[in-house]
Amino acid sequence: MTNQEIIRLVDVSKTFDDTPVLKNINLYIRRNEFVTLLGPSGCGKTTTLRIIGGFEEPTTGKVLFEGKDITNLPPYKRKLNTVFQKYALFPHMNVAENIAFGLNIKKMDKNLIKEKVENMLNLVNLKGFENRSVDSLSGGQQQRVAIARALVNEPDVLLLDEPLGALDLKLRKGMQIELKNIQKKLGITFIYVTHDQEEALTMSDTIVVMNEGVIQQIGTPIDIYNEPKNAFVADFIGESNIIDGVMIEDYVVEFANHRFKCLDSGFEPNEKVDVVVRPEDVKLVPKGQGMIEGRVLSVLFKGVHYEMLVQSNGIKWLVHSTLMEPVDSIVGINILPDDIHIMKKVN
Amino acid sequence: MKKGWIAYPYVVWLIMFIFVPLLLIVFYSVTKTTDQGIVFTLEHFQRFFEPIYIMVLLRSLYLALISTIICLLLGYPLAMILASKEYRHKRVLILLVVIPMWMNFLLRTYAWLTLLEKNGVINNFISFIGLPRMELLYNQGAVILGMVYNFLPFMVLPIYSVLIKIDKSIIEAAEDLGANSRVVFRKIIFPLSLPGVVSGITMVYMPAVTTFVISRLLGGGQFTLIGNLIEQQFLYTGEWGFGSALSLIMMILILFSMAIMSKYEKENEGGGLF
Numbered sequence: 028m029t030n031q032e033i034i035r036l037v038d039v040s041k042t043f044d045d046t047p048v049l050k051n052i053n054l055y056i057r058r059n060e061f062v063t064l065l066g067p068s069g070c071g072k073t074t075t076l077r078i079i080g081g082f083e084e085p086t087t088g089k090v091l092f093e094g095k096d097i098t099n100l101p102p103y104k105r106k107l108n109t110v111f112q113k114y115a116l117f118p119h120m121n122v123a124e125n126i127a128f129g130l131n132i133k134k135m136d137k138n139l140i141k142e143k144v145e146n147m148l149n150l151v152n153l154k155g156f157e158n159r160s161v162d163s164l165s166g167g168q169q170q171r172v173a174i175a176r177a178l179v180n181e182p183d184v185l186l187l188d189e190p191l192g193a194l195d196l197k198l199r200k201g202m203q204i205e206l207k208n209i210q211k212k213l214g215i216t217f218i219y220v221t222h223d224q225e226e227a228l229t230m231s232d233t234i235v236v237m238n239e240g241v242i243q244q245i246g247t248p249i250d251i252y253n254e255p256k257n258a259f260v261a262d263f264i265g266e267s268n269i270i271d272g273v274m275i276e277d278y279v280v281e282f283a284n285h286r287f288k289c290l291d292s293g294f295e296p297n298e299k300v301d302v303v304v305r306p307e308d309v310k311l312v313p314k315g316q317g318m319i320e321g322r323v324l325s326v327l328f329k330g331v332h333y334e335m336l337v338q339s340n341g342i343k344w345l346v347h348s349t350l351m352e353p354v355d356s357i358v359g360i361n362i363l364p365d366d367i368h369i370m371k372k373v374n
Numbered sequence: 375m376k377k378g379w380i381a382y383p384y385v386v387w388l389i390m391f392i393f394v395p396l397l398l399i400v401f402y403s404v405t406k407t408t409d410q411g412i413v414f415t416l417e418h419f420q421r422f423f424e425p426i427y428i429m430v431l432l433r434s435l436y437l438a439l440i441s442t443i444i445c446l447l448l449g450y451p452l453a454m455i456l457a458s459k460e461y462r463h464k465r466v467l468i469l470l471v472v473i474p475m476w477m478n479f480l481l482r483t484y485a486w487l488t489l490l491e492k493n494g495v496i497n498n499f500i501s502f503i504g505l506p507r508m509e510l511l512y513n514q515g516a517v518i519l520g521m522v523y524n525f526l527p528f529m530v531l532p533i534y535s536v537l538i539k540i541d542k543s544i545i546e547a548a549e550d551l552g553a554n555s556r557v558v559f560r561k562i563i564f565p566l567s568l569p570g571v572v573s574g575i576t577m578v579y580m581p582a583v584t585t586f587v588i589s590r591l592l593g594g595g596q597f598t599l600i601g602n603l604i605e606q607q608f609l610y611t612g613e614w615g616f617g618s619a620l621s622l623i624m625m626i627l628i629l630f631s632m633a634i635m636s637k638y639e640k641e642n643e644g645g646g647l648f
Contacts, residue, residue, distance in 0.1 A: 082546055102549040109550045115543035119565050128561075129551035180551065 031058045032094075033184060033216055034079060039088035041074055041240075048074050050240045052088070056184075056218060056233075061210055063219045063227040066237035067263065072220045073112075073188055075237070079218060080109050080186050107184040108177035112192060114169045116161040122148075122172050123157040129180040147175040150209065167198045178209070184216040191226065203229055224264050228252060236260050257370050261303040268309065268345055272302035272369070280369060284340050285319050287362060291369040301370040306347040308366035311337070317359020323352050402618035418619035427603070427620075434600040437514070437589075438582035441521035442529075445578045446571070448522070449529035453570075454563075456530070457537035468534070471527050483520055483591050490516060490592070512594030520588040528577040536570030537563070576635045580628055600624060 034056040041049040049071045056062050064072035077083040078090060081102035090098045097105060108129070116125050123144050130140045148154050151171035161169060170190060177185055190206075191199045207230050210217045221227055227234050228248040236243040236251060236259075244256040255261035258269050272282035277292035282302050294300065314320065321339030333351045337344045339360060352358050406415045421427070452471070461467055474482060489495050490510040497507045510516060540563065548558045586601030593599075598606075600620065607617025 080550065082549075101554075102546070103552045103554050109547070111543045111547055113541070113543060115541060115547040117544060117548070117562060128548070128553075132552045132557060176547075176551070 032056070033058045033092065034218075035091040036075070036078070037089040037091065039075070039078060039085045039090065041071070041078065041083065042086050048240050049078075049085070052240075052242060054235060054242065054245070056216060058183075058216055059214050061207070061217045061219065061230060061232045063221060063231040063234045064237060065221060065224060065227040065234050065263075066243075068222055069239075070237040071240040072222075072237050076109075076186050076188055076218060076220050079184075080107065081105050106182060107186060108180050108182040109186040109188065110170075110173050110177050110190045112188045112190070114173040116169055116172055116176070118161060120161070121157070122153065122159050122161060122164070125161060125172055126176045126179050128176065133180075143179055144175075147179045150178070150212075151175045151205075166193050167202065170194065170202065174206070174209070178213065178215070182215065184218060185210075187217060187219045189220055189222070192221075199226070206230065228264070236263065238263070255303060255368065255370070257373055258301040258303060259373075261368065261370070266306050266345060266347075268302075268304045268306065268342075270302045270304070270342055272300050274298045274300050274369065278364075280367065283319050283342050287318065287367055288364040289367040289369055290364055291367075294369070294371075299372055301372055303368040303370060304344075304362055304366055306334070306345040307332075308362060309337075309344050309346045310361040310363070311335075311346060311348055311350070311352055312359040312361055314357045314359055317361050319360050320357060321360055323354050323356050323358060326351055326354055399618040399621055402614045403622050404619075406615055415615075418615045419623075421616055422619060422623060430598055430603050431600050431623075433597070434583050437517060437521065437597075437599065438579050441518050441525065441582045442575055442579045444518065444522045445526050445529040446575065449526055449574060450533055450567075450571070453530050453533035453537055456534050462538065471530050475527050479524065480587060482524060483588055486516075486520055486523065487511070487591060511592060512596055514593075514597065516592040517589050517597050520592040521582045521585065524588065525578040525582055528581075529574040532573040532577065533567060533570040536567045540566050572635055576632065579631075583628075584624060 032055050036052050036054045039049055039052040040047065052071075052075060054075075064075055066072045074083060078085050081097070081100060081104075085098065088098075089096055092106070117128065120128070126144045126147055127140050130143060135143075144157070145154075148156060151174055153168060153171050153175070156164070156168070156172075161172060164172065170193075174190070187206075191202050194202060203226060206217075219227075219230065228251075231248055233245065234248055234251050235245050238259050244251060244260045246254075251260065251264055255264060255267075258267075261267045262269060270282050272280050274291075274294040274297065275281050275286060276296055277294075278289055280287050280289045280291070280300065280302060311317075319339050321337040321344060324336040324338050324343065327334040328351075329347075332347045332349050335346045335348065335352060337346055337358060337360065344360065346360075403418050404414055404416065405412050406417065422431075455461060456467055456471070487494070491497070492507060492509075492511075494510070496510060501507050544566075545558055545562060548562045553561065583599075584601045586599060586605045589597045589599045589602055595602075604617050604620045604624070607613045607620065
């Protein structure tokens with residue numbers, strides 16, 4: 028990843044039939060960056076990708092590619108390629124013909140095309156599949172063909188619209204690693220759309236969290252996870268306890284009838300805030316040793332950890348812990364200053 | 375298979391109205407009644423190979439071919455318009471294509487008579503603007519017009535139903551890979567719509583070859599097609615043997631071309647209307 032900017036969206040808005048889908052999107056993407064647009068369905072992430080790809084025109088705003096305005100350029104003139112959600116392979120062509128489609132249009136030399144197609148098939152582990160018809164392939168194989176078909180054109184930017192959405196969990200995990208490796212190997216900018224926060228955290232250099240057509244936060248996976256900017260991001264990225272609190276003074280916040288030390292400052296005295304605590308940061312201690320006390324409502328075994336609900340002063344805490352506390356037992360709860368994230372209320 | 379008896383009425387129907395008549399046609403086509411009674415003969419088939427009848431067959435094939443080509447040239451763009459993003463949800467347009475099919479075939483063809491005849495609507499208009507009246511009826515053009523008019527929906531609908539099923543993202547993928555709209559049509563849309571084109575051609579060409587109403591009404595008897603010839607043998611000249619032979623030849627021709635078409639469609643995993 029370099030600092031050289033390749034794509035920039037300037038004040039991009041989009042309305043479909045008077046319904047705003049994107050509101051003033053400003054975003055820049057650097058060369059060789061793996062950027063993920065992340066958000067729930069209907070948040071505008073796919074529309075953003077389609078505007079970059081040229082399949083939709085923004086209602087207002089501009090798309091810049093290497094500093095040049097490409098807002099009105101049709102898709103076939105753009106130096107980027109797309110991997111579509113449902114693969115969109117050409118059903119009347121075999122695997123090799125599908126991959127060679129873009130090169131044939133460029134009227135490239137036949138032997139060179141053959142060589143490039145072969146290289147691509149090697150890259151996506153589909154050696155020997157040249158003459159197979161596309162509907163004889165499994166979902167994962169079809170997705171590899173779609174990726175090869177886009178990459179063989181050596182685009183500067185590859186757009187991927189939930190490419191792994193239709194695959195089962197195990198295959199998806201494998202493909203995530205493969206995609207990341209391909210991206211590193213070829214040094215191409217990837218713009219990746221997904222609603223799967225885990226996928227975003229695993230693969231991305233930068234995550235753009237979107238909701239209701241607005242960018243909520245842009246940052247590295249670690250930033251986004253550890254320092255969510257608002258309650259939406261905190262809730263969407265991983266699980267969170269989001270609790271109403273009051274900022275008593277700098278570095279002191281009150282919630283659950285207890286004053287906690289925290290690391291945040293700069294709020295009005297007694298300002299109402301959202302307090303976000305990750306379930307794994309709620310520490311359970313023996314009765315009487317905690318800052319507050321609660322009663323265990325339920326316990327679920329989740330493999331690596333137990334997921335427990337602990338009720339305390341009307342608040343139900345979601346707790347992840349490797350140690351199990353029995354249902355109905357009374358436990359103490361500790362939350363360290365480091366693990367308390369204070370967010371301004373949005374209304 | 376327990377309730378196989380439900381099919382019995384149909385079997386009876388099949389035997390009475392399809393199997394027996396077919397046998398009769400075969401029987402008539404290879405026999406003639408002489409003083410010695412009914413004897414076997416191939417003279418009806420031989421007679422078909424007289425130049426005048428071969429001409430009738432060729433003319434039928436030719437006119438049907440011209441009509442099919444015109445139907446395709448008119449129908450394909452129409453189907454594309456109907457299937458396009460702008461009109462996709464406007465069912466009214468499809469209805470406009472389908473509605474004429476609800477009316478009686480004869481009625482529709484008679485309607486053209488009143489439009490095209492010497493004192494018809496079009497000629498009245500032409501003379502109203504001061505031009506001489508024209509002979510619009512009873513020529514090859516009128517017959518082709520009648521065929522195109524009557525059979526156009528059978529071309530439009532199968533093509534439309536295939537086009538509307540083409541995944542939009544496939545077209546976007548082609549654009550994404552550098553194809554402009556001409557290349558998209560040539561390499562993606564047209565090849566994928568071929569099954570519809572094939573069934574459209576089949577559905578226009580078959581009835582166009584065998585029609586006798588259109589050629590009689592709009593061609594005024596000057597354009598004897600194979601259908602007219604068969605009709606004549608049964609209704610006017612009473613030569614059932616020759617008529618049966620002609621029918622058999624037509625049947626074989628149609629079966630033959632259907633076989634070719636269906637083989638082609640299977641190869642392309644056809645959708646089509648049926």
